[in-house]
Amino acid sequence: AEKGRKVEKPWLGAKLEAMTRDFAEGLGLDRVSGAVVTRLYDKGPGADAGLQAGDVITHVDGVEVVDARAVYYRLMTKGIGRTARLTVIRNKKPVDIEMPLVAAPKPGKGDAKNLSGNHPLDGARISNILPSVADEFNLDQTDGVVVTSVRDGSLAQQFGFQPGDVIVAIGKKKIANVDDADQALATRQQLWQISVKRVNRVLQLQIPSW
Helix, strand or coil, rough: CCCCCCCCCCCCCCEEEEHHHHHHHHHHCCCCCCCCEEECCCCCHHHCCCCCCCEEEEEEEECCCCCCCHHHHHHHHHHHCEEEEEEEEEECCEEEEEEEEECCCCCCCCEEEEEECCCCCCCCCEEECCCCHHHHHHHCCCCEEEEEEEECHHHHHHCCCCCEEEEEEEECCCCCCCHHHHHHHHHHEEEEEEEEEECCCCEEEEEECC
């Protein structure tokens, strides 16, 4: 990125995973290197440029990338507004793809909210799981809401909530969006029961009212 240019992670619109020996064998590849495209979001920049699920990204602008982190690093240093050349292995053959680097679309007014009140999530900011948000937090799902930040010293921080936590249910109410969460938190409970998906585990939190 140029000096003075804001460093912002370009939105790929795809979920990348590190190459494993099993992946390599399944794709008929000799080397355990690169990043595997495991999912694409409709109308995202990756899909628009021609990326396909199953592609293995091996180079960005001619520089070898060994894993997903290296791909994002190369794209981020190139910068929003530029075009990157991705070299992928598809059907055991290299394919070059030109992809414009764009910022992730910002959530709309009703897509995110700072939570406050007499409940355990006071001080957390939550968002609907839009494709760009799922990309940022490496989420597989679209159900629930994700915690995008937690204010220092807040109740949410004290109770251990972290950015990337997906709130799946509050009490008996399944949470599909920000409005659902807001409504479920509006009624004070004697015992708060909150289902949280963190990475690959679902935590069943029980927090007594205070």
